[in-house]
Amino acid sequence: MTRLSHRPLVILGRLAVLAIILIGAELGVRYGMLSQLFFSSPSQIFEALLTQWSNGSFLQDAGITILETMLGLAAGSLLGMGIGLLLPQLRLLSSVFEPFLMVLNGIPVIVIAPLFILWLGLGVPSKIGISVYIVFFAMFIPVYTASLRLDTTLVDALRVMGASRSQIFWKVIVPSSLPSVYTGLKIGSGLALIGAVIGEFVASRAGLGHMILYASGTLDTPTLYLGILTLAIFAAALSLTIDALGPVLVHWRFSDEK
Amino acid sequence: MLEFRNISFSFPGRRGPVEVLRDVSFTCAEDEIVAVIGPSGCGKSTLLSLAIGLRKPTAGEVLLDGRPVKGADRRLGMLFQQTTLLPWRSVLENIELGLEIRGELKAQRRKRALALMQQYGLAGFERKYPHALSGGMQKRAALAQTLAIEPTVLLLDEPFAALDAQTRVVIENDVVKICRAGKRTMVIVTHDIAEAISMADRVVVLSRRPATVKQIYQIPLSRKAANVADVPSMQEFTYFFKSIWDALDISVTGMSAAA
Ligand SMILES: Nc1ncnc2c1ncn2[C@@H]1O[C@H](COP(=O)(O)OP(=O)(O)OP(=O)(O)O)[C@@H](O)[C@H]1O
Ligand SMILES: [Mg+2]
Numbered sequence: 221m222t223r224l225s226h227r228p229l230v231i232l233g234r235l236a237v238l239a240i241i242l243i244g245a246e247l248g249v250r251y252g253m254l255s256q257l258f259f260s261s262p263s264q265i266f267e268a269l270l271t272q273w274s275n276g277s278f279l280q281d282a283g284i285t286i287l288e289t290m291l292g293l294a295a296g297s298l299l300g301m302g303i304g305l306l307l308p309q310l311r312l313l314s315s316v317f318e319p320f321l322m323v324l325n326g327i328p329v330i331v332i333a334p335l336f337i338l339w340l341g342l343g344v345p346s347k348i349g350i351s352v353y354i355v356f357f358a359m360f361i362p363v364y365t366a367s368l369r370l371d372t373t374l375v376d377a378l379r380v381m382g383a384s385r386s387q388i389f390w391k392v393i394v395p396s397s398l399p400s401v402y403t404g405l406k407i408g409s410g411l412a413l414i415g416a417v418i419g420e421f422v423a424s425r426a427g428l429g430h431m432i433l434y435a436s437g438t439l440d441t442p443t444l445y446l447g448i449l450t451l452a453i454f455a456a457a458l459s460l461t462i463d464a465l466g467p468v469l470v471h472w473r474f475s476d477e478k
Numbered sequence: 479m480l481e482f483r484n485i486s487f488s489f490p491g492r493r494g495p496v497e498v499l500r501d502v503s504f505t506c507a508e509d510e511i512v513a514v515i516g517p518s519g520c521g522k523s524t525l526l527s528l529a530i531g532l533r534k535p536t537a538g539e540v541l542l543d544g545r546p547v548k549g550a551d552r553r554l555g556m557l558f559q560q561t562t563l564l565p566w567r568s569v570l571e572n573i574e575l576g577l578e579i580r581g582e583l584k585a586q587r588r589k590r591a592l593a594l595m596q597q598y599g600l601a602g603f604e605r606k607y608p609h610a611l612s613g614g615m616q617k618r619a620a621l622a623q624t625l626a627i628e629p630t631v632l633l634l635d636e637p638f639a640a641l642d643a644q645t646r647v648v649i650e651n652d653v654v655k656i657c658r659a660g661k662r663t664m665v666i667v668t669h670d671i672a673e674a675i676s677m678a679d680r681v682v683v684l685s686r687r688p689a690t691v692k693q694i695y696q697i698p699l700s701r702k703a704a705n706v707a708d709v710p711s712m713q714e715f716t717y718f719f720k721s722i723w724d725a726l727d728i729s730v731t732g733m734s735a736a737a
Contacts, residue, residue, distance in 0.1 A: 373558055379549060379550055380549075380555075381627065382552055391575075398566070472607040
C-alpha cells in the first residue's frame with residue numbers, strides 16, 4: 221500500500237512516465253529516430269482510430285471482442301462454479317470424472333481453438349466457446365479443491381443443529397467457496413480475453429484480434445498499435461471491475477464492520 | 479436421561495484400527511451435570527461425537543431417554559472444542575443460526591439472539607465478524623449459539639478453557655443455573671479438576687487411550703454452593719481434588735511416556 225502522504229507524488233510520477241512515453245514516441249517517430257514500420261506516434265494512432273471509427277469497424281471490432289469476453293467469462297464462471305460445487309457432493313461421480321477433467325485442463329487452448337472453429341464456425345459462437353473452455357477450468361479448479369478441503373467441523377456443527385443437506389450446501393459449502401470463486405474470477409477474466417483473441421487469431425471475420433492480425437498483414441502499424449492499446453485498456457478495466465467485486469463476494473475478509 | 483452403555487470405539491487407521499474408547503459406561507440424569515475429565519487425546523471429544531450421532535460406536539450404544547440417539551436430534555445441543563462460528567456471518571447471524579435452521583421467524587430469532595448477546599457480554603459486537611473477536615469472546619458467542627436453541631441435553635467440549643478467570647466464573651455460574659432451572663442434562667468435558675468439582679454433580683475420570691472409566695465421583699458440593707466460586711473454599715474440596723488428581727495419574731514420568 222502506498223502511504224497517504226506519498227499519494228500525490230505517486231500520481232505525479234505516473235503521469236510523468238506516461239507523458240515521457242507519449243512525447244518520446246511522438247517526437248521519435250516524427251523526426252525519424254524511430255522507424256515508422258516498427259513504431260507509431262500517438263497522433264498516427266489517433267488518426268487510425270478516426271479512420272476505423274468513421275467506417276464503423278472500430279466499434280464493431282471492439283464490441284465483438286468485448287461481447288465474446290464477457291459472455292465467455294460469465295458462462296465459463298457459472299459452469300465452473302456450479303460443477304466445482306456439485307461434483308464433490310457426489311463422491312462417485314467425482315472420482316470417475318476427475319482424471320478426464322485434469323487431462324482436458326492440460327490441453328493448451330491454442331491447440332483446442334481450431335476444433336471450436338470447426339464446430340461452431342467463423343463467427344462469435346466459436347470465440348465464446350474457447351473462452352468458456354479456459355474460464356471453466358480457471359473457476360472449476362480452485363472451487364473444486366476448496367470444496368474437497370471443506371472444514372468438516374463446520375458441517376458437523378450444522379448437522380447437529382438439524383440442518384438438511386440443502387441447508388448445509390447453501391449455508392456452509394457455497395459461502396466457504398466464495399474466496400475461491402473470487403480467485404477464479406480474477407484468473408478467469410484475463411483468460412476470457414485471451415480465449416476470445418486466440419479464437420480471432422485462428423480464424424475470424426471481425427474483432428480486435430482480427431483487426432490486429434489484418435493490420436499486421438498489411439503493415440498498417442498505427443492500426444496494429446490501436447488494437448493492442450484498445451485490448452490493454454479493456455483488460456485493465458475488466459480487472460479493476462473484478463477487483464471491486466472482492467468486498468462484495470468475500471465481505472467478511474474485507475471489513476470488520478458491516 | 480443420557481446413557482452411555484458399554485461404548486467402545488476405534489478409528490480406522492492405516493495400520494489397523496486405533497482403539498480410542500473401551501467399554502465406557504455412565505449415565506447423566508435429567509437435572510444433572512456430569513463432568514468428563516481425562517488426559518489429552520484420550521477420546522473425550524470422540525465420546526461426545528458419539529453422543530450426538532456424528533459417529534457410530536463400534537460396540538455399545540448411546541441412549542437418550544431409553545432410545546438410541548440418531549443424528550440431528552432436536553433435544554441435543556453441542557459446543558464443539560474447535561470454533562464452529564461461520565466466518566462469513568456476523569456474530570449476531572451466527573447466534574441466530576440454529577433458530578434459522580429450525581425455520582423460526584426472523585424477528586423472533588433476532589430478539590432472542592440479541593438478548594443472549596447482552597447476557598454474554600457481546601453487546602456492541604453484533605455486526606462484527608468472528609475473526610474480529612478475541613478467543614474468549616468467540617467461545618462465548620459459540621456458547622450463545624448453542625444455548626439459543628434451548629436444548630434439553632447440552633454437551634460442552636472444554637467450553638471455558640479460553641476465558642479469563644472472572645468471566646469464567648460468571649459464565650460457569652450461568653451455565654449451572656441454566657441447567658438446574660430448565661431441568662436439563664449436561665455433560666462438560668474439561669481438563670480443569672477444580673472446574674469439574676465446582677460445577678458437576680458427578681465427575682467421570684477416563685484413563686489414557688484406549689480410554690476406560692477409571693473412577694466416577696459423586697460430588698455433592700455444587701448443589702450446596704450458591705456460587706461455583708464458593709466451592710473451592712468448601713471443606714471437602716481438597717479431598718475430591720486430591721482423589722481425582724491421583725486417579726488421573728498426572729505424573730511427570732507418565733506425561734513424558736505419553737509424548
Ligand atoms: N478423525 C480421526 N481419525 C483418526 N483418529 C482420530 C480422529 N480424531 C481423533 N483421533 C484420535 O483419537 C484420539 C482421541 O481424540 P479426541 O479428540 O477424542 O481426544 P480428546 O480427549 O478430546 O483430547 P483433548 O483433551 O486434547 O481435546 C486421539 O488420539 C486422536 O489422535
Ligand atoms: Mg477434545
